[in-house]
Structure formats: structure tokens, C-alpha cells
């Protein structure tokens with residue numbers, strides 16, 4: 001295929017701080033000069049050998065990189081089609097991909113001479129990762145979290161506190177990730193001279209979307225090498241990842257952007273259904289808007305008020321998507337689908353029982369998409385799924401959901417993992 | 425010359441700073457806003473900042489956040505805000521400046537927004553999360569085209585090149601944010617403020633208004649010594665919150681504005 005290199009286009013987009021009509025810096029003036037400084041510092045340090053060696057050393061000795069690439073044989077056999085490989089980001093220290101970015105930005109914070117970091121968190125994974133990186137590097141840390149998410153992710157709240165971070169409860173708006181970001185931005189506007197904001201996904205004003213992406217691109221780079229060794233070819237037929245803000249997805253996809261044989265599939269949260277407020281599928285109900293410093297697809301009403309969202313997984317429960325995702329969708333490079341609460345929960349159970357791995361509920365959305373696709377593909381085909389996090393944090397939620405569903409439907413279909421799309 | 429420029433010229437002749445009160449449109453409902461705009465005017469507002477409520481006001485403190493929530497809960501829509509402005513326009517002498525986040529403008533379409541704002545009698549717009557870099561392409565030409573002043577912010581973190589860039593795209597006046605922070609702070613005004621404002625006024629030709637966390641007549645008097653205008657927002661919004669639907673609310677606000685402007689008229 002004689003298509004122009006998307007990686008080359010990306011370098012140009014990075015220089016401008018915008019991806020076509022998406023991205024940019026829509027922030028109060030107070031943050032503009034600090035964002036300039038941050039972009040300069042990032043561009044300087046990411047090229048410095050000392051910085052890269054330090055980061056690579058922490059990846060290896062502290063976080064546990066490279067993470068394995070795992071062929072899920074039992075699952076693949078049950079699905080009866082393509083072989084499904086999983087990139088095991090769940091095995092990283094703190095249990096999710098989020099640590100890649102948190103450590104990268106925390107190192108940068110030190111280089112910039114700042115002593116304090118703040119972060120927002122939904123599922124608690126980014127908050128835990130930031131609290132961990134802050135403890136490791138001796139930074140003061142405050143994490144903003146919606147009270148609804150604190151309820152859903154109690155254990156992660158205490159984990160952050162054990163790590164020495166202060167968890168600030170956010171009780172405004174929908175009391176979830178969006179409101180935690182609002183409050184973190186207010187803190188940042190106030191304390192920007194001493195504080196760095198470790199934003200947890202490929203969201204927000206430039207340089208965050210490209211910086212967070214770069215810190216996660218190690219996921220795809222490793223996976224491509226590992227596939228070559230383990231499957232005898234360096235590309236999958238499709239790569240699948242869940243998309244909250246979109247960091248684990250873009251981290252995996254980056255390595256395959258210029259590989260025309262790989263389909264890239266992002267999975268958004270379909271929640272309870274297609275009604276406003278019932279889901280977080282920005283590409284399927286949202287339109288162009290501006291939130292939290294960036295121009296992108298946004299769930300909003302006709303007056304530009306941001307709409308509520310719902311997902312069983314706190315980490316996908318956000319009304320906007322990373323601007324580069326919007327750009328790559330326009331280019332026809334990434335396809336997006338949605339998986340609802342029920343199907344994600346089913347995939348959670350199936351994966352736990354067939355592979356002995358509890359996935360994060362966010363990740364379960366990506367697994368569900370693999371469950372849909374694998375049976376339709378021949379055995380030589382390869383699906384690569386980003387196993388972005390482990391599910392220990394979600395055990396309470398799954399327990400409650402299972403109980404609720406059992407009460408609602410005391411006589412369910414025969415026990416055991418059910419396959420979606422299975423004609424039985 | 426725009427109505428906003430006129431106000432500053434008149435204040436300069438009277439050798440005093442201008443007074444700019446802020447309230448959120450639709451708080452607690454649009455009927456109240458329709459009564460409050462003339463009350464602010466009677467109390468001595470030289471210019472009125474009217475906030476468009478937004479679901480995610482990242483530059484606002486708790487008082488203005490609650491105001492936006494009350495307004496949205498009451499069903500406030502942009503079209504309703506424009507209606508109230510055009511209804512009050514004849515009664516209110518002070519120019520009206522909309523204070524807003526960008527997404528409500530973006531959702532309507534910049535061109536349509538500018539056209540409707542101008543038609544309803546709005547004099548200018550200050551968009552909190554739209555720096556000059558993002559404004560050049562469509563916002564500036566649309567607003568200029570419809571005769572609206574474009575007010576931009578400067579902050580204590582603004583560098584010299586940024587001051588220059590903001591001055592280039594601003595008309596009417598420049599809004600200097602008194603501190604790094606959000607609206608409604610209860611902290612005392614920063615010690616460096618007077619020096620910063622004086623330095624800024626030497627650098628730019630347009631009048632400089634100062635706001636964020638100014639609430640008492642004493643603070644108004646202090647800022648008025650160095651700035652061309654003083655903005656009081658959250659302190660008035662708290663009165664609206666306490667007054668609720670009370671019939672006395674317009675009188676309360678009018679009296680408060682009179683108290684706040686007293687130091688300027690001496």
C-alpha cells in the first residue's frame with residue numbers, strides 16, 4: 001500500500017501541538033507559559049541519554065519491563081478461531097500500564113526542579129501509579145478522585161494513602177473522573193509554580209497527549225519484537241485495546257501505525273445502552289467539542305454542556321477521547337467499537353475461568369471484542385489484545401454486579417462461561 | 425468607538441477606576457437575572473460581566489461552581505440568556521461583557537454565537553479557556569465582524585512575549601488575573617500585585633482591569649489605586665446564593681454595589 005507514513009505525519013502534528021483539527025491548548029492564560037515550559041522540558045529530556053537510561057532502568061528493575069507476551073491457548077481453543085495473544089501490562093508493578101507514564105512524568109518533574117505532583121484518577125490505577133512514582137522519587141503527592149469512584153474503588157484509595165499520597169475527595173458534578181480532572185486543573189492553576197500535574201491519559205492540552213503516548217509506546221515496541229520471536233511474525237492481524245482517554249490503546253497501536261496488515265481496534269464503553277448518560281462511547285454519540293484543554297470528540301448537549309457518562313468500569317467513564325484518536329479515526333487508521341457492561345462482565349468471567357487471570361473491568365471490554373472476532377477468523381490469524389490491567393481492584397464491583405444480576409434473574413442460562421455470539 | 429472603550433474614556437476623565445460586577449446568568453433562574461442586571465446598573469456598575477454557566481468550570485472556585493450548577497439545574501440555556509439580555513438592554517446603561525468557557529461558543533458555532541450575542545446587545549466577550557493562539561483562526565474574525573470587543577486574560581505567569589500576543593488580539597480592555605488561582609479566593613491580595621499591574625500598564629495601551637478574589641470595599645479601594653478597573657465576582661455571587669429567590673435580592677445587590685463603588689467615587 002502506497003500510503004503516506006502516519007508516523008511522519010505524527011512528527012509534524014507533534015510540532016504544532018495539534019492533530020489536524022484536534023488537540024491544541026484550550027486553557028486559562030495562567031497555564032499557558034507553564035505548558036510552554038513543560039513542552040520544552042519534555043522535548044529536551046526525552047532526547048537526553050541520561051534521562052532515557054534512567055527511565056529504562058526503572059522500567060526494568062522497578063516496574064518489571066519487559067512484560068510478557070502471552071498466547072492464551074485455552075481461550076483461543078474455546079473461541080475456535082484466531083490465536084489470541086495478550087500483552088501482560090497487568091503484571092507491571094501496581095497492576096496496570098499506568099505506571100509507564102507516571103514514572104516518566106515523575107522523572108520529568110524532578111528534572112524541572114518541582115517538588116510536588118498532583119493527579120486525577122478514575123479507577124484508582126493512575127492515582128496508585130502516581131502515588132508510587134512520587135514515593136519512589138520523593139515527591140509530595142495529591143490525588144483527586146470523585147466520591148462515586150472512591151466508593152467503587154475503596155481498596156485503591158487506601159493503597160494511595162499507604163503510599164503516602166493525600167487523596168482529595170471530589171464531590172462536584174458526576175463525582176467521577178471528569179470532575180476529578182476539573183479539580184486537579186484548579187489545583188494546578190493555583191500551584192503551577194511548584195507543582196507538576198501528572199495527567200493520566202492521552203488527554204488535556206499539548207504536550208500531554210503526545211507525552212503520555214510516548215511514555216506508553218514501549219508497550220507496542222516490546223509486543224512487536226515478542227511476536228516476531230514467539231509467533232514468527234512482527235505484526236498481528238488485529239490489535240485491540242480499550243479506550244478511556246486512550247493511553248493503553250495508543251501505546252500498543254503506535255508500533256503498528258505504519259503496518260497496513262494490522263487492523264487497529266479501539267473499544268469504548270457501551271455502558272447500559274445508547275441513551276445519553278448511559279455510556280461513554282464518544283465516537284458513537286459525541287461530537288466535536290472542547291474539554292479539559294483539548295479539542296476532540298465529546299459527549300455534550302446542544303448547548304455545549306458536558307453530558308454524564310456511565311460505565312461499569314471507572315477507567316472508561318469519561319466524556320471525551322484523546323485527540324489523536326479522533327485524528328487517526330478520521331484517517332481511517334483506527335476503528336472503534338463499543339462493548340456494554342454486560343458483555344464486559346461476561347468476558348471478565350470467561351477470561352478468569354479459562355486463563356486464570358482476573359482482568360481489570362476496563363480491559364474486559366477489549367477482551368470482549370476479541371471474543372467477538374476470534375471465532376470468525378481462521379487459526380493462522382493473530383489477535384493482539386492489550387491486557388492493560390489486573391482485576392483485583394474490581395472484585396468488589398463484580399461481586400455486587402453478579403449479586404444484583406442474580407437477584408434480577410434468579411434462573412439464568414446454564415452456568416459456566418458463556419460465549420457472546422455463540423448460537424447455542 | 426465601542427461602548428466599553430467609552431466607559432474607560434469616561435472613567436479616565438472622572439479620574440477614577442471603573443467598577444465591574446460579575447454574576448452568573450440563570451442563577452438561581454433567568455427571571456432573577458433579568459431583575460439583577462438593572463439592579464447592578466443602578467448600584468453603579470460601569471460595565472457588567474455576565475457569566476454563561478458551564479458544566480465544567482475549571483477556572484472557578486466553589487462559589488461560582490455552585491452558581492453554574494444552580495443555573496443549569498434551573499434549565500438555563502444560551503438562547504434564554506440572549507433573550508434576557510435583549511429584554512434588559514434598554515434599561516441597563518452599562519455595557520455587558522459575557523464571561524464564558526469556550527465549549528458553549530464552540531457548540532453553537534463561533535459565527536452564530538457572535539451574531540446572536542451582538543443582536544441581543546452584548547458588547548464584548550471574555551473566554552476563559554481560549555488563549556490568543558486558539559482564537560486567531562475563527563473566534564477573533566467572527567467577534568470583530570459583529571462589533572464585539574474581545575477581552576483576553578493575562579496572569580502573573582504570563583511572559584513578555586505572551587503579554588505582547590494578548591495585547592495584539594485584545595480590544596476594550598485587558599483582564600489581569602490577580603493571582604495564580606481560581607475565582608473566589610479568600611486569601612489576601614498578593615503583595616506583588618500593585619507592582620505587577622503598574623508594570624503591565626506601562627507595557628500595554630489598553631486599560632487594565634484586575635479581578636479574582638476581590639471582595640471588600642477596602643480591597644476595591646486598594647486595587648483601584650493601580651488599575652483601570654476592579655472586578656468583583658464571587659462576593660456578589662455569594663449574596664445571590666444567600667438571597668435565593670427572595671424579593672429583596674435586587675435591592676441587596678444594588679446596595680452592595682453602591683458600597684463597593686463608594687471608594688471609587690470619592
Ligand SMILES: Cc1ncc(COP(=O)(O)O)c(C=O)c1O
Pocket residue numbers: 096097098122123124125126200201202242243244245246247248249314315316360362363388389390
Ligand atoms: C487497567 C486500565 N485500563 C484502561 C484504562 C483506561 O485508560 P486509557 O484509555 O488511558 O488506557 C484504565 C484507566 O483507569 C485502567 O486502569
